[in-house]
Amino acid sequence: NAGVTQTPKFRILKIGQSMTLQCAQDMNHNYMYWYRQDPGMGLKLIYYSVGAGITDKGEVPNGYNVSRSTTEDFPLRLELAAPSQTSVYFCASSYSSGGASEQFFGPGTRLTVL
Amino acid sequence: KNEVEQSPQNLTAQEGEFITINCSYSVGISALHWLQQHPGGGIVSLFMLSSGKKKHGRLIATINIQEKHSSLHITASHPRDSAVYICAVCRGATNKLIFGTGTLLAVQP
Numbered sequence: 242n243a244g245v246t247q248t249p250k251f252r253i254l255k256i257g258q259s260m261t262l263q264c265a266q267d268m269n270h271n272y273m274y275w276y277r278q279d280p281g282m283g284l285k286l287i288y289y290s291v292g293a294g295i296t297d298k299g300e301v302p303n304g305y306n307v308s309r310s311t312t313e314d315f316p317l318r319l320e321l322a323a324p325s326q327t328s329v330y331f332c333a334s335s336y337s338s339g340g341a342s343e344q345f346f347g348p349g350t351r352l353t354v355l
Numbered sequence: 356k357n358e359v360e361q362s363p364q365n366l367t368a369q370e371g372e373f374i375t376i377n378c379s380y381s382v383g384i385s386a387l388h389w390l391q392q393h394p395g396g397g398i399v400s401l402f403m404l405s406s407g408k409k410k411h412g413r414l415i416a417t418i419n420i421q422e423k424h425s426s427l428h429i430t431a432s433h434p435r436d437s438a439v440y441i442c443a444v445c446r447g448a449t450n451k452l453i454f455g456t457g458t459l460l461a462v463q464p
Contacts, residue, residue, distance in 0.1 A: 272450055284452075289451060333398075341450055343388075344452065345400070
């Protein structure tokens with residue numbers, strides 16, 4: 242099993258450009274999450290999904306969009322990139338029947354917006 | 356005030372020392388996670404616990420629900436333990452996590 246995979250690993254964007262960060266998992270997990278990690282700050286939840294076709298906002302959703310058309314994939318879309326979106330982005334997944342369960346993280350995408 | 360506080364923020368230890376990292380939280384939780392992140396690397400789950408104590412190799416995690424406090428202990432520390440250790444608490448049925456800012460541990464040979 243590959244676990245949680247993310248592409249690309251690194252990306253530099255110009256202000257105003259858009260891009261999609263890809264995330265896929267092969268563990269048949271229902272729950273998937275997008276986080277951003279800024280220096281000196283804890284990870285912050287951007288969006289999450291509890292199953293195909295169901296997504297919801299986290300703490301910091303502004304400037305981002307997500308979709309979940311399949312159980313495996315959970316892409317994160319940045320529209321009109323801004324320097325404040327410079328960060329490391331982590332995708333995670335978990336199997337949960339409604340209680341707490343371990344989250345499995347992808348390797349991260351380091352994004353710089355100039 | 357952050358809902359999850361970790362201490363210390365930075366810790367330097369000599370190889371072989373016993374290490375303790377603390378995590379305090381201010382909200383009701385269903386579980387608490389300890390995660391490890393190596394420099395430039397991904398994030399790995401070490402423990403998830405909702406009561407008592409768990410042990411895996413040289414790592415021990417404890418939680419006191421009444422006092423809203425958890426500790427991560429590393430026995431016989433080794434340079435390969437050098438990493439950021441992150442505490443996160445789980446709230447609600449959607450398994451959403453609230454993260455501490457992490458403790459940067461450096462173990463010197």
